[in-house]
Amino acid sequence: MKTLLEAKSLAVSFSSGAGSRRIFSGIDLTLKEGGFLSILGPSGCGKTTLLKILAGFHHADSGTVTHGGKTVTGPEKQRLMIFQDFQQLFPWMTVLKNTAFPLRFSGLPRPRREALAADYLERVGMAEHLASYPHELSGGMKQRVALARALVTRPDILLMDEPFAGLDAPARKNLRALVTNLWSDLGLSVIFVTHDIEEALVLSETLLLFSRGTAKDYPLELPRPRDESSEAFRNLREDLYSEISSLRG
Amino acid sequence: MKKQLSPWVNRSLYILILLVVWEATARYSGVSPLVLPPVSGVFKVLFSSLLDGSLAANTLLSLGLIAAGLGIGSTLGILLAVGAARWKPARDLVDTLLLIFHPLPGIALFPLVILWFGVGYFSIVILIVHSVLWPMVTNLLSGFESLPEIYRMVGTNYQLKPAAFSFYILLPGSFPQFIAGFKIGWARAWRALISAEMIFGAAGGLGGLGWFIFKRRVFMDTPGIFAGLIVIIVIGMLVEDLIFTAVEKRTVLRWGMKS
Amino acid sequence: MRNKSLLLILFSLFTLIPGGCQKEKSEDTEIVIAEQFGLAYAPLQVLKETGALKDAPEGTRVRWVRTANATAIREAMAAGRMDIGFMGIPPFLIGADRGMDWKVFGGLSRSPLGLVTNLPELRTLQDFAPHHRIALPQPGSIQHILLSMAAERILGDPQVLDGLLVTLSHPDGMNALLSATEVSAHFTAPPYLMKELNAPQGHLLLSGEEAFGGPFTFIIGVTSAASAKKVEPFLPFLMKKIDEACVFLNENPEEAAKMLAPSYNLPEEELLTLLTAEGTRYGTEVLGLNRFIEFMHAAGYLEQPLSAEDLQYRP
Numbered sequence: 001m002k003t004l005l006e007a008k009s010l011a012v013s014f015s016s017g018a019g020s021r022r023i024f025s026g027i028d029l030t031l032k033e034g035g036f037l038s039i040l041g042p043s044g045c046g047k048t049t050l051l052k053i054l055a056g057f058h059h060a061d062s063g064t065v066t067h068g069g070k071t072v073t074g075p076e077k078q079r080l081m082i083f084q085d086f087q088q089l090f091p092w093m094t095v096l097k098n099t100a101f102p103l104r105f106s107g108l109p110r111p112r113r114e115a116l117a118a119d120y121l122e123r124v125g126m127a128e129h130l131a132s133y134p135h136e137l138s139g140g141m142k143q144r145v146a147l148a149r150a151l152v153t154r155p156d157i158l159l160m161d162e163p164f165a166g167l168d169a170p171a172r173k174n175l176r177a178l179v180t181n182l183w184s185d186l187g188l189s190v191i192f193v194t195h196d197i198e199e200a201l202v203l204s205e206t207l208l209l210f211s212r213g214t215a216k217d218y219p220l221e222l223p224r225p226r227d228e229s230s231e232a233f234r235n236l237r238e239d240l241y242s243e244i245s246s247l248r249g
Numbered sequence: 250m251k252k253q254l255s256p257w258v259n260r261s262l263y264i265l266i267l268l269v270v271w272e273a274t275a276r277y278s279g280v281s282p283l284v285l286p287p288v289s290g291v292f293k294v295l296f297s298s299l300l301d302g303s304l305a306a307n308t309l310l311s312l313g314l315i316a317a318g319l320g321i322g323s324t325l326g327i328l329l330a331v332g333a334a335r336w337k338p339a340r341d342l343v344d345t346l347l348l349i350f351h352p353l354p355g356i357a358l359f360p361l362v363i364l365w366f367g368v369g370y371f372s373i374v375i376l377i378v379h380s381v382l383w384p385m386v387t388n389l390l391s392g393f394e395s396l397p398e399i400y401r402m403v404g405t406n407y408q409l410k411p412a413a414f415s416f417y418i419l420l421p422g423s424f425p426q427f428i429a430g431f432k433i434g435w436a437r438a439w440r441a442l443i444s445a446e447m448i449f450g451a452a453g454g455l456g457g458l459g460w461f462i463f464k465r466r467v468f469m470d471t472p473g474i475f476a477g478l479i480v481i482i483v484i485g486m487l488v489e490d491l492i493f494t495a496v497e498k499r500t501v502l503r504w505g506m507k508s
Numbered sequence: 509m510r511n512k513s514l515l516l517i518l519f520s521l522f523t524l525i526p527g528g529c530q531k532e533k534s535e536d537t538e539i540v541i542a543e544q545f546g547l548a549y550a551p552l553q554v555l556k557e558t559g560a561l562k563d564a565p566e567g568t569r570v571r572w573v574r575t576a577n578a579t580a581i582r583e584a585m586a587a588g589r590m591d592i593g594f595m596g597i598p599p600f601l602i603g604a605d606r607g608m609d610w611k612v613f614g615g616l617s618r619s620p621l622g623l624v625t626n627l628p629e630l631r632t633l634q635d636f637a638p639h640h641r642i643a644l645p646q647p648g649s650i651q652h653i654l655l656s657m658a659a660e661r662i663l664g665d666p667q668v669l670d671g672l673l674v675t676l677s678h679p680d681g682m683n684a685l686l687s688a689t690e691v692s693a694h695f696t697a698p699p700y701l702m703k704e705l706n707a708p709q710g711h712l713l714l715s716g717e718e719a720f721g722g723p724f725t726f727i728i729g730v731t732s733a734a735s736a737k738k739v740e741p742f743l744p745f746l747m748k749k750i751d752e753a754c755v756f757l758n759e760n761p762e763e764a765a766k767m768l769a770p771s772y773n774l775p776e777e778e779l780l781t782l783l784t785a786e787g788t789r790y791g792t793e794v795l796g797l798n799r800f801i802e803f804m805h806a807a808g809y810l811e812q813p814l815s816a817e818d819l820q821y822r823p
Binding site for chain 2: 083085151
Binding site: 281283363468469470 | 583599602608676678683687802809
């Protein structure tokens with residue numbers, strides 16, 4: 001599989017008042033086409049900052065990010081971000097219009113755009129809410145729509161920033177299954193940020209452990225479908241817990 | 250819990266009480282009818298001037314001038330605000346203009362407007378535009394500033410061009426503030442119009458509602474003055490209830506952007 | 509709860525209603541006199557400068573109020589808040605016609621009035637075309653009635669020029685005329701009249717006396733029947749003082765100009781020219797009341813058949 005996105009020795013520090021604080025340094029990562037890379041780490045360790053750098057919203061102090069061989073200098077629609085914030089949908093548009101919005105600049109006629117949007121909304125299980133407005137939806141439904149909107153233009157890469165963090169356990173579980181299915185059905189390439197070990201284990205092909213300003217690849221050999229009650233899964237989870245604890249020091 | 254009735258039920262009750270108090274005062278307090286005419290007399294004048302078409306023509310002219318002023322004022326307001334949001338020097342210019350013109354009452358500009366633009370409809374529209382434009386710009390800018398950062402990020406992620414971003418995200422995202430600005434503009438436009446018409450009078454023989462009231466005043470037709478005021482009040486109520494409420498129901502309330 | 513708030517609303521309504529019934533009593537009788545600003549009111553200015561009203565009959569105090577136009581005086585007198593006012597004859601007649609019980613107690617001044625233009629193509633009233641605009645203080649003012657009189661005599665219809673009218677105060681009217689926007693002529697009074705005539709191309713289309721067909725009193729003094737009792741002891745005194753002030757103005761204009769220059773904010777020489785201009789005359793006689801009544805009734809500005817006789821103040 002060919003490499004889609006590659007980051008080399010990224011380093012970021014925030015200057016605050018007198019001195020500057022290092023957030024992370026020496027981060028390398030690679031996403032292959034059709035890959036699913038999770039960045040796993042505790043809250044507040046700079047995972048979101050890293051993802052925004054990959055997206056192009058922020059710039060690293062040093063290091064490079066390349067997408068398809070080209071250096072990333074800013075956000076691009078081929079690399080779409082799905083945010084943790086439920087408010088990422090536009091409140092003045094219906095679910096259908098929100099989803100069809102990115103296609104507005106594609107040159108497709110409107111009926112075609114809306115048909116495509118409806119198709120993706122069906123894939124995320126929102127076919128019955130086309131005419132609803134975002135404020136009428138639950139958090140999980142909003143994130144489903146955000147997923148459909150991100151998929152409708154078929155970007156090269158999805159960058160997901162803890163999109164299910166604010167949801168209750170059953171909703172999270174459903175959405176994990178949904179993302180796994182979409183990933184395999186549509187052949188997506190995903191970088192997924194999470195602080196939830198199980199989430200990372202259920203979803204990922206490759207795993208990057210992120211802690212105390214450094215990151216470390218973690219080999220993941222788990223057959224799909226992932227069974228959370230299997231012994232292999234449980235062993236891996238235990239191993240990951242101790243790994244993370246040792247990283248924290 | 251009491252059942253929620255249409256606001257018109259309570260409102261009609263209070264209006265009725267007001268009318269009864271008015272009529273009673275006019276009849277029994279010994280106040281001259283030149284100061285407070287009875288309700289009946291006022292409605293007689295109201296209906297006769299509505300029927301002979303004079304009041305209707307005055308009203309239509311006023312509404313036309315207000316529509317023109319609101320249209321031009323809002324459009325200019327949007328252009329100025331969007332320009333200011335996109336381009337720093339424009340922002341500084343707009344801030345300066347706001348500082349100069351926003352607190353300036355239209356009536357203070359009359360002498361200049363007469364000197365520069367004369368005393369025709371054009372001058373009245375200029376004054377209405379002045380009274381609409383600045384609250385519109387202020388409201389839109391505050392709307393732009395309170396636009397959630399995440400909409401900006403989504404727009405940037407899709408690489409929207411500045412014009413598309415302004416049109417599809419910035420403006421609809423500030424719609425509640427736009428409506429608030431429009432409401433202020435509407436109220437101020439009336440004030441500007443009525444005072445302008447009472448100072449300029451009529452151009453070319455036909456004047457608006459302000460002229461109607463002014464003419465009644467100089468000929469000491471007090472019921473006529475009240476009739477003109479009633480028309481203004483009724484228009485205000487209708488616009489507030491039918492137009493603004495309907496627009497809000499269909500937009501900011503429907504979108505959950507107004508609590 | 510609800511009843512209480514209702515009562516409160518009713519109460520506040522009643523207190524808001526203006527009434528002639530709640531006049532505050534004090535030991536002194538206060539007489540409120542309303543005037544306007546302009547050279548035609550010079551006798552009143554003389555009274556103020558010389559303090560001539562200080563020796564008013566015992567127990568009488570005078571309070572001066574200046575308003576922007578006759579309409580405001582009329583409204584205040586209708587509400588019982590003023591006792592004596594000075595204004596042109598037509599606004600007085602319109603009030604009397606609408607039912608105000610008030611009387612003329614004397615004249616104050618005659619003044620040159622005139623319709624001025626700076627457009628060479630305008631020579632007579634016949635030259636007015638639909639695109640021209642005539643500025644004057646307001647419909648029903650003496651300027652408007654004089655224009656109607658001339659329109660009737662020269663063009664055969666008193667209202668034929670009404671479609672060209674623009675309501676503007678004297679200074680705004682002058683600015684509009686001189687700035688060459690759509691105002692093509694201005695019916696005005698001194699000092700605007702002289703300033704406009706001295707401007708480039710300024711010329712007189714019609715004088716007040718031509719329009720009226722003779723001399724007439726510009727400003728009269730009026731008192732309301734509601735104040736009759738209050739003003740009765742005071743009015744003869746006031747009339748005498750006004751008369752003296754008029755004589756002073758007519759006979760000693762230089763001295764008067766010196767005295768009044770600061771309050772009119774004009775150079776002494778200029779004020780002297782204005783005080784002695786042809787057509788300016790101060791005096792308490794009332795000229796032209798009948799002719800105004802006749803014309804305004806015939807032209808439809810007055811509905812009742814008023815009689816000049818009944819409108820005179822009699823103690």
